[in-house]
Amino acid sequence: MNISIILAAGEGTRMKSKIPKVLHKICGKPILEYVINASNNANIEKNYVIVGHGGEKVKEEFDDSDIIFKTQPIGKEYPYGTGYAVMQAIDHIEDNSNVVILYGDTPLITDKTIEKLINYHNNKDYDGTVLTAYLEEPAGYGRIVRDEKGHMLKIVEHKDATAKELNIKEINSGIYCFKGAKLKHALGKITNDNAQGEYYITDVITILKEENSKVGTYVIEDSKEIHGINSRVQLAFCEKIMRNRINESHMENGITIINPENTYIEPGVNIGKDSIIYPGTIIVGETTIGEGCIIGENCRIEESKIGNKVEIHSSTISKSIVEDRCLIGPYAHLRPNSHLGKNIKIGNFVEVKNSTIGDNSKAGHLAYIGDADVGKNVNIGCGVIFVNYDGRSKFRSLVEDNAFLGSNSNLVAPVIVRKWGYIAAGSTITNEVEEGNLSIARAKQINKNGWVEKKGYKDNK
Numbered sequence: 001m002n003i004s005i006i007l008a009a010g011e012g013t014r015m016k017s018k019i020p021k022v023l024h025k026i027c028g029k030p031i032l033e034y035v036i037n038a039s040n041n042a043n044i045e046k047n048y049v050i051v052g053h054g055g056e057k058v059k060e061e062f063d064d065s066d067i068i069f070k071t072q073p074i075g076k077e078y079p080y081g082t083g084y085a086v087m088q089a090i091d092h093i094e095d096n097s098n099v100v101i102l103y104g105d106t107p108l109i110t111d112k113t114i115e116k117l118i119n120y121h122n123n124k125d126y127d128g129t130v131l132t133a134y135l136e137e138p139a140g141y142g143r144i145v146r147d148e149k150g151h152m153l154k155i156v157e158h159k160d161a162t163a164k165e166l167n168i169k170e171i172n173s174g175i176y177c178f179k180g181a182k183l184k185h186a187l188g189k190i191t192n193d194n195a196q197g198e199y200y201i202t203d204v205i206t207i208l209k210e211e212n213s214k215v216g217t218y219v220i221e222d223s224k225e226i227h228g229i230n231s232r233v234q235l236a237f238c239e240k241i242m243r244n245r246i247n248e249s250h251m252e253n254g255i256t257i258i259n260p261e262n263t264y265i266e267p268g269v270n271i272g273k274d275s276i277i278y279p280g281t282i283i284v285g286e287t288t289i290g291e292g293c294i295i296g297e298n299c300r301i302e303e304s305k306i307g308n309k310v311e312i313h314s315s316t317i318s319k320s321i322v323e324d325r326c327l328i329g330p331y332a333h334l335r336p337n338s339h340l341g342k343n344i345k346i347g348n349f350v351e352v353k354n355s356t357i358g359d360n361s362k363a364g365h366l367a368y369i370g371d372a373d374v375g376k377n378v379n380i381g382c383g384v385i386f387v388n389y390d391g392r393s394k395f396r397s398l399v400e401d402n403a404f405l406g407s408n409s410n411l412v413a414p415v416i417v418r419k420w421g422y423i424a425a426g427s428t429i430t431n432e433v434e435e436g437n438l439s440i441a442r443a444k445q446i447n448k449n450g451w452v453e454k455k456g457y458k459d460n461k
């Protein structure tokens with residue numbers, strides 16, 4: 001069995017935040033979630049997450065997952081260090097299982113890399129395998145010290161290193177795979193006798209080596225994967241890499257992204273073939289977009305389901321369903337719980353909320369459709385307002401198929417417009433419009449002949 005121990009107890013002071021570091025987000029998801037997902041996808045059966053600073057908040061956020069949390073005591077009176085953190089899960093380590101150590105603040109690590117590390121570790125029959133990387137600027141990292149034959153001797157921390165050791169460019173990623181029994185044994189022997197007074201997990205390697213256990217290294221292919229997040233600058237750096245990864249996977253699936261640099265798509269978004277995403281577009285949450293759509297410029301779509309061949313420009317769509325061939329925007333707003341049927345046009349400055357609209361209906365400009373059920377082939381004129389709120393309660397309205405709502409009409413809810421009902425422009429409708437009838441509800445026009453002349457307005461000009 002493979003298990004992971006994910007270290008996430010550090011304070012993350014450089015984030016300058018009240019939020020625990022591992023709950024900061026990249027591409028909309030907490031950084032810890034990426035690590036857990038990579039671990040799960042790499043055939044790791046159980047994840048033990050070591051929390052400390054802000055541990056309660058972290059546990060809350062991952063409430064419904066099957067992670068097992070262990071809390072590391074934090075404070076001056078307690079020991080500190082990566083070794084001490086791993087010890088918190090020692091009772092859960094079985095002798096014959098592999099233990100992969102990961103960091104909760106290293107979200108770019110991939111399942112493939114973890115899998116390769118485990119396979120390499122198994123094939124070589126090592127007792128401990130360190131994932132290493134070559135960095136042009138290794139400052140701050142632990143260095144991999146090797147003997148003349150190239151075998152790893154130990155890992156030396158930057159703060160404990162000699163001038164010669166500081167020149168080593170191969171660094172410790174902090175990710176390891178250990179045989180359970182060997183890890184448990186060595187953890188019992190580490191001390192805090194070093195420059196930082198911390199218990200180092202890296203000392204496990206030295207101890208195993210001294211006892212003639214087999215230790216080795218596996219060099220990561222892409223060193224970007226081990227980038228940790230300690231500051232907001234590093235958060236943005238990782239966000240960018242993750243964003244590119246997501247965008248590239250969509251492009252590989254047959255989606256055109258005009259400018260991936262400013263297109264923001266969260267994990268969990270599905271997009272169908274031959275859809276084109278224009279710049280400035282943000283697609284978040286569990287959103288599905290069909291095939292052959294044109295999305296953007298400047299759209300925000302969240303938690304929504306968009307059909308095929310839909311076109312959306314400069315608009316916001318939230319928690320709604322849009323069926324095939326709809327045309328939305330520019331500057332339209334679909335608020336939660338809206339459902340558009342097929343081939344519907346929602347034009348500029350139209351807001352829809354908690355409403356259903358049937359196939360082929362149109363609201364071309366400047367309308368508010370709230371709490372309404374609108375049928376098929378309905379024309380909603382410019383400036384139509386569904387007056388759904390009396391200051392205390394909300395009410396629904398019903399508009400049946402083929403109705404025509406003239407420009408600037410108000411439908412005071414609850415109200416019904418029956419099939420083929422016509423409403424004259426400027427009407428305020430408070431009673432049912434019956435089938436096939438025209439309703440006019442506005443003051444009759446009065447014409448006063450020669451009124452301007454009588455007033456003498458022309459003389460004063």
Ligand code: UD1
Nearest residue numbers: 007008009010080081082085103141142172173174200201
């Ligand atoms: C550690 C390694 C170093 C390696 C580097 C890679 C040791 C002694 N050193 O450095 O060789 O190059 O990672 O990034 O292991 N944590 C806890 N509890 C603790 C201390 C740390 O959970 O008591 C967690 C932190 O939240 C963090 C991770 O462990 O996620 C690493 O801690 P950090 O202090 O960043 O690692 P270093 O000691 O700098």
Ligand code: CA
Nearest residue numbers: 081082196198
């Ligand atoms: Ca440290």
